[in-house]
Amino acid sequence: MSMMTMFAAITVVLDSAVTPGFSAGVWYGWAFLLSPINGIILGPLDGFITTLASVMIGHTVMFRESFYEYIFTLGAPIAALTSGLVYRKRNVIPYFTLLLGAYFLSPVSRDLPIWGMWDVYVAFLVLLLWTVVGAVSNTDWLNDQSMRLALAAFIGLEADILFRIFILVPCKGYNIFYGLTTETLAAIWAVPAPLVTPIKVVVSVFFTTLLVPRINQVLIGFNLKHD
Secondary structure, three states: HHHHHHHHHHHHHHHHOOOOOOOOOOOOHHHHHHHHHHHHHHHHHHHHHHHHHHHHHHHHHHHOOOOHHHHHHHHHHHHHHHHHHHHOOOOOHHHHHHHHHHHHHHHHHHOOOHHHHHHHHHHHHHHHHHHHHHHHHOOOOOHHHHHHHHHHHHHHHHHHHHHHEEEEEEHHHHHHHHOOOOHHHHHHHOOHHHHHHHHHHHHHHEEEEEHHHHHHHHHHHHOOOOO
């Protein structure tokens, strides 16, 4: 509980930090830096709970432009949950399959550029290759600690992004919440979306692979490390 409280406090501070030029969305706060780490260090369930409480508090401390952001930010605890599962070599393909299926079954997806979600496709492909190739060759890609951390953070953040896309497109949040037309959404999908969110993922992956080994060293020193 003390570790969850400590990580939650740091995540609240990051979620409340304002990024100039952004009034909402994934770049408004910086909780994405810690959401994969919460899942990796604390475990899938504790990481989910910690991140959920953190972003709810953070979004209240630094209120976004609408209450709809409370729905979209649920992607952050999902990132913690997914990162924790991947780090512990659990299968998360059903989650990606279900939400990607919902996206492509949505009529509006046919009007959106296919490259707008290229990073999500890469994440799904990596998951498939990891599962299929690992099963066929009987090898484990995640024996290397750095690769294990990078993959966990990458898949976790893409799970976050995919959830937000699910709310925005199949659930028609683009129109219900923001009053956007299909043409406006397509314009966002064509340029900003394929560039902004992958940068977020790269930053978080670098931060995770750099910080987690050092956190583990501290936890081992205090006999608090657990998988």
